[in-house]
Amino acid sequence: MDEVGLVGLGAIGAGAHLQALLRSKRLRLVAVAEPDPVRRAAVALPDRVARRQTLEELLGEDSIRGVVLATPPWVTPGLVVAAARAGRFVLAEKPIATDPTAAGSYDRLSADEMGRIQVGLTYRHDPAIRRLREMITDGELGGPLLVRAHIYDEVRTDDAGHADLIERTLAAGPPVIHEGAHVLDWLAYLLDAEPTVRDAWSLRTRQDLPADNLIGARLGFGEHLALVEFGWLTDGLPRVELTLTGDRGTAVLDGQTFAISLTTRAGSEPITFAGDRSSRCFDLQLERFADLICGGRAEPDLAAGRAALRWSAAIATAAKERS
Template sequence: MSEFRDVRTAMVGCGYWGANLLRNFASLSDLRVACDLSPAVRAKVAAQYPGARVTDSYESVLADPEVQAVVLATPAPAHADMAVQALEAGKHVFVEKPLALSVADAERMVRAADEGGRILMVGHLLEYHPAVEHIKEMITSGELGDVYYAYSQRLNLGKLRSDENALWSLAPHDISILLYLMDEEPEEVTASGQAFLQSDIEDVVFVTLRFPSGRIAHVHVSWLDPHKERRLTVVGSRKMVVFNDMDPREKVRVFDKGLDRRAPAPAPAGLPEPVLFAPRDGDIVSPRIGGHEPLAIECAEFLRAVVTGNPPRSDGRDGLRVVRVLERAQEALAAGRLAYAGAPA
């Protein structure tokens, strides 16, 4: 039995992704209410979870004194207002990524959580992936050496959205991982992209982050690609590591590769000594990564925070940091649109 069985939860938005959250919170907590606007979804949920009250009224969820925590898997434009309403009603809140669609809204959500003394958590799922945690430990321990740069690819053909572009739909995953691994916020964010299928809704986006430490990171997201990729590469001075979430067996591969300094031959008088590097091509190792489902780990983290009062890893401030990056990238995309529109024919 789950150690969080006494936490009384409500699931709001039980469709495509909400169904996965619903499954986990029904398993881990005391699911009291399931809320969705679709009659078909409500009928399905009622049959699957007969112990939960099923409703289409969010107001009834907020008014229910039995509900301690609300889980929101609603469209992104609704996140801020619905989360603030729940926090002001005295509920703890888990909200799917992105936390909000603007820094102002994300700050409003964090402020509401602080003022109410409630937990606010965002669903940065991959921060809880055992593979990402393993890479974090490699960086912290110094096994990778000095981290130089990282790049990620999150690509597929479809699923298109009309209420957000590929940046806001896909990049929160990779940006949240990069900020977690780098343990710093970027000082510069640039982005470019293109809307091929829907006007002003970019299908493909490239984002570059430059950090105060000198590290850089690149994020490539797309709904319009022949490959289904979920890959992150981190390059260090000692080793390099690749996280391939599409590989069912070898999620992480560590490459003992690099360029090592070697002592140069004495330079002729009056000339600087050359800096020489010798390539190193060592073993490729695939460490064993725990098989726990990241979503179950994430949901348990939220429930643990509700019980203990200790902030989760992906708390509201973590969500705010990611939204800051996304907003700056969106501003760069908008500027690129204007520049493109103003280009001579």
Template sequence: MSNEARRLRVGMIGVGGVGRLHLEAYRRSAAVEVTALCDADPERVADAAAACGAAAYTGHRDMLMSESLDIVCILTPPASRLGIVADVAAAGRAILVEKPMATTRADAEEMRRLCAAAGVPLSYGASYRHLPALKHARGLIAAGAIGDVTLLREDFVGGRGPSSRMALPPWHYPEGGIGGSGMGLVDHGVHLIDAFAWLTGSPVTWASGRGNVSGAPLETEYAILGLANGATGHLLYEDGTWPTQLPAEGQFSWGASWDVDGYHPGGAWQAHPGSIHVHGTRGALRIFHYAHALYLSDAEGTRQITLEGDPAPDHFRAQIDAFACEVRNGLAPTSNADAGIAALAVLEAIYASGARNIRVEPQS
């Protein structure tokens, strides 16, 4: 079999929650083959490995020593990733690391340094870039369909009252640092911080807002972002109240999605689907990123745009396929460590702003 035809061998570290969704998506790939899985929970990794015919490990160092791998995907909680990246880089394997890249910008920068020193590619899991609705929206923006972008916004406000708030545990986000719930500013909003810059081709130059601290009581989170092109980004998150959307404002969701109630597999009516609003000088876009729908509004009215590609969670397959192509051809990752570091720099600026009640420029 030629090198071009051979599927690249992938090892996955972390197969709980979103890791299982990555695994199922990778199994549909013609570019990669999952040959090894690692998880600290022996029963969980054994079950996952049996389902896909992969080798099972409870220690990533054992996996690295025993398996001939081309790519290692690190899907463990953010607090654990720096040490794992160090070991995988030392083993000379290409790395894809989930979002957020780490819990601090300093740790993410150290990951970048370690991989550069070892000469291994490091890809940041900015998976929203592979959602068809966002990809098509980016093309429309670049083509000038809505003119100059002036405002981007996303919010998640809902839940089932204060008791529905559920912070991610300290082993995920250590107490005293960034944290909050799964649909909050850090674990979810980090996608939008990257997406706003990616959609517009313009980085965030200043930020203000407030984010939840791990171990502290959960509150409403928000961020105002200034982009280099003059546009403003707005994020708002609160999952300890009730939604106000009316029934007719829902969408049939073709794709899988996440909200305060957890994971939804798709293929059903969704009363409160997540969406991204992009406003410009000549029109606006409503991007239902998980529901797999895109609407363009301008002087001619509002119309739905036809999308190509499969909805979530297939974006995880598209992501690994893109990285596998880059690894195979010796190309630098398109979604690289710089993107993950930039997102963390913005998060840290938001937290600094909340602590000091001022607008703060992210450090480069």
């Protein structure tokens, strides 16, 4: 089994990547790195897993072939570059930077180093996304399609630590920068086209927030039209869902479970998949990472991560210009 390390033991590092790594039959977690001593000590680990403070310490271990970076986007680019330059394979959380300018630091890498980087666009791997793509390519929904994506993921919370994290993340860019990475990646894959921003808007529901917390856009994807909305930090938020409507039917993807409801002239059909969405996707993502370490191609690769960031930033810029 190839030995790997995990960097960042925050919400998603400790909450999802760690469990996926411990479940993996192909990768062996041998070390974690986390600068926060409380987080580093708090996480339960098998005895074989060393606790370190920095990525540099992990890179000093010759046996470690790959690292999973579950770090904030303002930190991730420097760590990705250091790990790739040290000859390691990297699975880096999205967004891979806070904006396209910051992502320019990846230009310093050689093609070979870039080829060792997989981006954590985790839900791209889900069978529900593949099933939706089949519906579109097989013409089950007809076309052109109207897509509505409602991504409202972070309700205001009394948990001061989490509220602080989300406000700091908001200060680094509106919700589309963070959630849009996933959604625009799915839409480009589903609709087989790149988006163009036709219109965008944003709204700040509380003046003490560091940036607008609700944001949306009207996008063209070739012949298709997508209305996308992203929002955080209100006491109540709309449902998270993706709806695709064409002349022959409508498919609704539940954003929490990834269950699909398909309605055509023949009636309504629920389509569900085994296991919970998060474990399923993080396990599949890690399988792709194991493939990459074994000589496969990065999927999704750095170019996909940069494209998702570029499209998200284009929405943020258009919204700012119009507000």
